Amino acid sequence: MITSNRMQESEVWTANRPRRKVDFTRVLSFILLILITLTMLMPLVFMVTTSFKAQRETMQYPPTLFPDSLQFSNYVDIFSRLQFGTMYQNSLMIAGITVLATLLSSSLVAYGFARFRGTGRNLMFMLLLSTMMLPYPAIMIPQFVLFSKLGWVDTFLPLIVPAFFGSAYNIFLLRQFFANLPEELFDAGRMDGCTEIGMYWKIALPLSGAAMATVAIFSFIYSWNDLLTPVLYLNSSDMFTLPVGMASLTSSKFRVAPWHLLMVASVLALLPIVILFILAQKRFVEGIVLTGIK
Amino acid sequence: MYAFISPWIIGFTVFALFPILASLYYSFTDYDIIHSPRWVGLDNYREMFADDLYWNSVMVTLKYTFISVPLQLLLAMGFALLLNQKLPFKGFFRTAMYFPSMVSGVAMSLLWYWVFNPQIGLFNYVLSWFGVKGPAWLMDPDTALYSLIIMSFWGVGGAMIIFLAGLQGVPTSLLEAARLDGAGRLSIFWHVTLPMISPVLLFQLILGVIESFQVFTQAFVMTHGGPNYSTWFYVYGLYTSAFKEYRAGYSSAMAWILLIVVLIVTYIIMKLSNRYVYYEGGKSR
Numbered sequence: 001m002i003t004s005n006r007m008q009e010s011e012v013w014t015a016n017r018p019r020r021k022v023d024f025t026r027v028l029s030f031i032l033l034i035l036i037t038l039t040m041l042m043p044l045v046f047m048v049t050t051s052f053k054a055q056r057e058t059m060q061y062p063p064t065l066f067p068d069s070l071q072f073s074n075y076v077d078i079f080s081r082l083q084f085g086t087m088y089q090n091s092l093m094i095a096g097i098t099v100l101a102t103l104l105s106s107s108l109v110a111y112g113f114a115r116f117r118g119t120g121r122n123l124m125f126m127l128l129l130s131t132m133m134l135p136y137p138a139i140m141i142p143q144f145v146l147f148s149k150l151g152w153v154d155t156f157l158p159l160i161v162p163a164f165f166g167s168a169y170n171i172f173l174l175r176q177f178f179a180n181l182p183e184e185l186f187d188a189g190r191m192d193g194c195t196e197i198g199m200y201w202k203i204a205l206p207l208s209g210a211a212m213a214t215v216a217i218f219s220f221i222y223s224w225n226d227l228l229t230p231v232l233y234l235n236s237s238d239m240f241t242l243p244v245g246m247a248s249l250t251s252s253k254f255r256v257a258p259w260h261l262l263m264v265a266s267v268l269a270l271l272p273i274v275i276l277f278i279l280a281q282k283r284f285v286e287g288i289v290l291t292g293i294k
Numbered sequence: 295m296y297a298f299i300s301p302w303i304i305g306f307t308v309f310a311l312f313p314i315l316a317s318l319y320y321s322f323t324d325y326d327i328i329h330s331p332r333w334v335g336l337d338n339y340r341e342m343f344a345d346d347l348y349w350n351s352v353m354v355t356l357k358y359t360f361i362s363v364p365l366q367l368l369l370a371m372g373f374a375l376l377l378n379q380k381l382p383f384k385g386f387f388r389t390a391m392y393f394p395s396m397v398s399g400v401a402m403s404l405l406w407y408w409v410f411n412p413q414i415g416l417f418n419y420v421l422s423w424f425g426v427k428g429p430a431w432l433m434d435p436d437t438a439l440y441s442l443i444i445m446s447f448w449g450v451g452g453a454m455i456i457f458l459a460g461l462q463g464v465p466t467s468l469l470e471a472a473r474l475d476g477a478g479r480l481s482i483f484w485h486v487t488l489p490m491i492s493p494v495l496l497f498q499l500i501l502g503v504i505e506s507f508q509v510f511t512q513a514f515v516m517t518h519g520g521p522n523y524s525t526w527f528y529v530y531g532l533y534t535s536a537f538k539e540y541r542a543g544y545s546s547a548m549a550w551i552l553l554i555v556v557l558i559v560t561y562i563i564m565k566l567s568n569r570y571v572y573y574e575g576g577k578s579r
Contacts, residue, residue, distance in 0.1 A: 026381060029376050033376055033381070036391065037386075037387055040451075041390055042416065042420075043406070044393075044397070046409075047405050058414070059414060060414065061413060061419070062422075063415075063416060105302075109302040111298055112297070112298025116298070124299070127306065128302065133500075133504060133557070134314075134556075135504065135508050135529075135552055135556055137533070137549060138550070138553040139314060141313075141317055141320060141542050142312065142314075142317050142320065142546075143309065144327070144536075144537075145542075146308075146313075162305065165302060165309065166301050166302040196298075200298075221396065221398075225399030225400070227510065228510050228511075232537060243511075246401070247403075247515045249404065250515055257411075259408055259414075262404045262407070263405070265404065266397075266401040266405050270397060270401055273397075
């Protein structure tokens, strides 16, 4: 009796608000999503397939989706024609050191902001927040003067050293994280005779895996993609980072743009980011949500 | 505390505070980075405001910002709303739409340099399916800037993910209540969802504006500021006059104007938002 009542109710429900309408919106959304996804992925697909084409084929119209013959040699050529290996190494090294330095310095500073109440803390925190808005181009000239007086032009130092002093975004992100750690943990640590630096190292850091991973990924991508800073400081081609070297591919010294090599370079430049993304996809999305930044 | 934050205090002083003040000083000097600066008063500013190329760079940057940022936010929001439903393969769609936003920098510029190539590029090929003969994109002063705007849409995945998180943070109880009160989809979005995620929207707006004031890579890699200065972005101009023409004093004046404009814009958006943005638990932020 009860069941049939319920069934009647649900029939009335469907009669009043036809389910089909709801389905229609969802089907439409689904189709729209497929179209959007295809559009967004198409350039990437072509990037990968073009990277395997012979140069002659890259000049054809219409562009072919699949190469006539797979030219794996493109991936060898780029290393011989562009000092690609050196550039790759430089970029990896700079990004690696930047990540480590950022993790260390930003977490230290963030811990300081999260755990203590010294005079001027709020003022300093406001200053920190405001430097997040500070456009790099607005300060790059005096920085350049400073670093060139130190004799650091054409070295990696200008790209690495600032990371040892913390970056505003990451400090902010980690501070929010540390501030939410339960106070009891630190009380317990203090009773066990732990120093502040000990609590930072043994309590705060081990609990911050997700936040630290986020910071690591963001600082890696930032350093890996940065063009303006290395363009300013690196002059000799064996010091070039990947973006600097790749930017030269569109310069006029090539009569015809070497499209296949352009795409090989792009694919290889993306590789570390893809690997990071696959390894940490879940964290990645969490992290983005955590920070609200790209 | 001071021991812990000392790296930042040093870093802030050396890498932010000092450069800001130094560039203010340089902006009143004639300076080529090699010889010592020579005081010239307001000459740089006078020259700058009389320079057509300067105003061109301002217009290019503003046009890019005003067109691309609102559209990017709109697209990101639209995509997020689409994904915020029960649909099959949702995870795949989310990843696929987010991924391009990580292809930033030079790799993206090189890829789109090809996409926009008028002879062999993807864009005009796809247009030809619909019988449209596409323009020369980056090679035509009339379309070059729009090409870069179109390209910027490719990276909306980052903002989309953040909006999606925002949407998922809207309490279902609120949505249910609105539905029971007989509110339609649109009205729920307008009166419940949108106010709830307005802080996220605001933050993305500020970031988007500041970011597009600083466009450099695309101009440097794809167009070299051309054709006919149609993509001569502010920061590209700043870079060129400082490091190609060695007019660091003049560039410092440009840098200071940029700094002030960023401050003003951030301030205005914040002020406006006081009226429109809803923060949970009152105006505590």
